[in-house]
Amino acid sequence: MEEKLQELINISQNLTNMVNHNATYQHLLDTSADILDAAIIFLDSHFKVHYASSQILSRRELMTEYLRKDADIDYLNLTDTVKINFNQSEIHIFPIFSPFNENKAFVGIIPHQKQLNAFDILKRQQVLNALGLVNARTDLFNETAFRNQSDFFLNVVQGNLTEKAINQYLTATQIDPKTTYTVAILNFQQKAFDPNDHLFDKRQQVIRWFIEEYHYPVLLFAYQRQFILLIQSQRVSIHEFLHRLYQFMAKQGHTLTTGFSKNALPIKELADMYNQANDALQVTSPSHPIMQFHPKNAKELLQLLPSSESDKFIKNTLGPILEDEELLKTLSTYILSKQNISEVAHLLYVHRNTINYRLKSISKLLQVDITMPDVLADIRLALLLKQ
Structure with a gap:
């Protein structure tokens, strides 16, 4: 019994040291695979196998294809452990939760033995805890990057940046300054603002998940409790995208209205496009939840000019x-x-x-x-x- 306890302590210390020293996912998974005597995969919120222990590393793409398309799993809403048969093996999928359900990740374990004793389960939990900490750190990094990008777009909307500064930032973040976008504003029916209500953040995560899940060429940021989308309209049908998003959000229990700009312009003209989208938003209704900006007079027609x-x-x-x-x-x-x-x-x-x-x-x-x-x-x- 003492030997088992000491082994658990050693495992805990080893995994903690790896986490504290920013060990790579690959190193952590290989170590965890040795601890559990099992192959391990790490999946993102879209059920894509990003990392795998060395013994199954070459099968990542094959496993991703199967898990996303053939396993018949609603991974967006998956909150419980599931077992999936794959090539005569059984994968045990464990959700690793983040503050928002839509941003969770998953760990898949393919054990060599079917029956686990209490000691094996304790070791497995230590591995899951360590991977959860690493994933939380990755989440924090991604969230920081997202907020920095949002701050940039806010400054563009408010006219706080020169064209040179805008182009420098876009180039540094690998966004072509010449790329044109249509702007859409999403507005949700909600009660008065409550700082303790996390519904706004939840909706933001759901929208980001949708964009990433279907690989839409869309950038997102928040402004004045609204969500602003920058859509590459030359690569995707605006109406099709917005209607799919509307239907998807409705299925998740979120009712929205959307106004979008008539013009597709470079990001430096974001303020003009935002104003167009905001004007369109004002004429939306439950029966017409998605509206495009249409000038009503000569002055509004001139507003279409950059x-x-x-x-x-x-x-x-x-x-x-x-x-x-x-x-x-x-x-x-x-x-x-x-x-x-x-x-x-x-x-x-x-x-x-x-x-x-x-x-x-x-x-x-x-x-x-x-x-x-x-x-x-x-x-x-x-x-x-x-x-």
């Missing part, structure tokens, strides 16, 4: 007078009054001669003839964009 292009056009057209409120007001009133000098003077409470003087100054500064129809059209458009 802000960088709008700013460039405004600067090229009005640049020399952009900082002169008096001249801008005069020019705007001149346009709205259909070039009626007397009407402009009346509206601005100044003499006609003053208006004529200002208009000449504007023409000189802009180096154009503001009586020409094509010039007036450009000015009218620039003023509308500026609003």
Whole structure:
């Protein structure tokens, strides 16, 4: 009995040291396989065999194919130990839980002996505990990376980053700055915000699981208690993806509405696309839970232009007078009054001669003839964009 107890202590110390010294999964699995006299696999939340002890390492892909497609297991909702027959062997699958069920992992053990005594079960539990600690560390690393990426996208939406800074970050994270995305906002029906309610985090994990499970080219972050999706619309049908996500979330008990942008633009234009998606979200309803942004007037139509292009056009057209409120007001009133000098003077409470003087100054500064129809059209458009 003392020998068994000492062996358990030695196993515990050995596994603890490996965890504390950041041993690789491969090293930990091989050591665990020796302890249990069994082959061991480590699966992620999608039932993909990421790691395997050396004796079955070459069969990882084959086992993944079987477990995901042929074993008929609802691994998203799997919470109990199951036994699966595979090539005349029996795999015992043990869930390793994380704070969120959707982010759990699994350990598969293929024992050489069918009957385990109490000592074998204790050793197995020590192995599962060690693998659980390593998985928790991996979860923490992945969650930190996700939050850092979310912080980046928040700064882009809020206009806190230059184009150069945006491109540098994207390049460093292996995202092509030229890739275009459609933006969708997911909104869930929920009660007033409760800081102790983890439903928001749970939904986030479910959405991430769905995206990863079906390999969708979609980026996700959270903003103002909403979920924002950046979808590579050139690689996936927006409507098909959003409807599949809607149906999937409904099956998990989460009702949502979605608004998405009309444009697909690079990430540097994220703020414009977010505004489009948010406008579309406002007109969703239980009968129409997924809506695309459609401009209702000329101003909203102009919002489809990337802000960088709008700013460039405004600067090229009005640049020399952009900082002169008096001249801008005069020019705007001149346009709205259909070039009626007397009407402009009346509206601005100044003499006609003053208006004529200002208009000449504007023409000189802009180096154009503001009586020409094509010039007036450009000015009218620039003023509308500026609003």
